[in-house]
Amino acid sequence: MPGSGDFCDDLHNEILSLAAESFFSRRKEVDERRERLIGLAGTVRAAGSRALGCWRTFLLLLAESREALKLLEQAGMDAALLAREAGGQEPALMEFPFALTRGGRYRKGVRQAYLAAREATQTYLEGTYVADPRNPARKVLTPNYYGLRELAENVNKEAAELNCAMSPSCMLAYVKSLDPAAMERESHAGGFTGEDMGKIDRDMAVQSVDFEALDLPVLAEPAPLEAIVAALDAASKTVFRERRSEVIAAMTRVASH
Numbered sequence: 001m002p003g004s005g006d007f008c009d010d011l012h013n014e015i016l017s018l019a020a021e022s023f024f025s026r027r028k029e030v031d032e033r034r035e036r037l038i039g040l041a042g043t044v045r046a047a048g049s050r051a052l053g054c055w056r057t058f059l060l061l062l063a064e065s066r067e068a069l070k071l072l073e074q075a076g077m078d079a080a081l082l083a084r085e086a087g088g089q090e091p092a093l094m095e096f097p098f099a100l101t102r103g104g105r106y107r108k109g110v111r112q113a114y115l116a117a118r119e120a121t122q123t124y125l126e127g128t129y130v131a132d133p134r135n136p137a138r139k140v141l142t143p144n145y146y147g148l149r150e151l152a153e154n155v156n157k158e159a160a161e162l163n164c165a166m167s168p169s170c171m172l173a174y175v176k177s178l179d180p181a182a183m184e185r186e187s188h189a190g191g192f193t194g195e196d197m198g199k200i201d202r203d204m205a206v207q208s209v210d211f212e213a214l215d216l217p218v219l220a221e222p223a224p225l226e227a228i229v230a231a232l233d234a235a236s237k238t239v240f241r242e243r244r245s246e247v248i249a250a251m252t253r254v255a256s257h
Contacts, residue, residue: 026162030206033155040143040151041214047124048145048217052085053092054117059083060091060250061110063243067235074231075114075223085217092116093256106247107236111225113254114232118222125221145216152209159206 062068072079127144
């Protein structure tokens with residue numbers, strides 16, 4: 001049939017083009033999402049550092065005592081891990097509430113420090129709604145730990161699917177199957193070995209996200225103040241009585257004015 005060869009060549013080239021376009025466009029989308037995730041991780045990490053700075057203030061006010069660690073455990077936190085991670089942060093500054101006595105001012109300050117640390121932790125974990133810079137009438141959720149973790153899980157799931165169902169060697173084999181004559185010539189010439197195909201897949205595999213390598217603080221959501229306020233006040237009284245000089249030095253250190 002006149003022209004049938006040209007028609008088959010054109011069809012072959014079109015199918016090849018569509019297959020390659022679909023394969024590489026999906027890879028590009030996953031790569032872009034992974035890069036965006038890594039960029040967002042910096043913003044989330046900064047929010048985590050702010051939360052740790054608030055916990056550093058809380059711990060300093062309680063003289064980093066056993067009472068402070070017990071309170072953190074009671075609030076549902078990993079006290080040892082939190083104290084270790086917060087220890088490397090600069091404490092957040094705060095204004096102390098008015099009270100008639102220094103002891104009263106201190107106890108109110110400890111409550112306020114806990115509330116500030118809890119709010120900063122919730123913002124880090126869940127985000128908070130702020131005005132959209134591009135449209136102040138619209139609210140957007142800030143990048144957060146839970147959202148980033150979910151995004152990483154989705155990226156890794158899609159990367160795994162691409163590497164399994166649409167690996168470079170699979171696509172190459174499919175494209176070659178469209179040209180039996182070329183396959184026969186390659187077979188006579190030796191063709192690609194399984195080792196060659198494996199190397200292609202490894203070298204061209206879609207990269208997944210190593211979430212642990214993002215170095216984000218691991219924090220739990222603290223209990224509401226009402227759940228621990230009695231224990232908090234009792235600890236404040238004990239620490240102020242037994243370690244008064246350390247408490248006063250800590251108050252001076254974290255005071256914003």
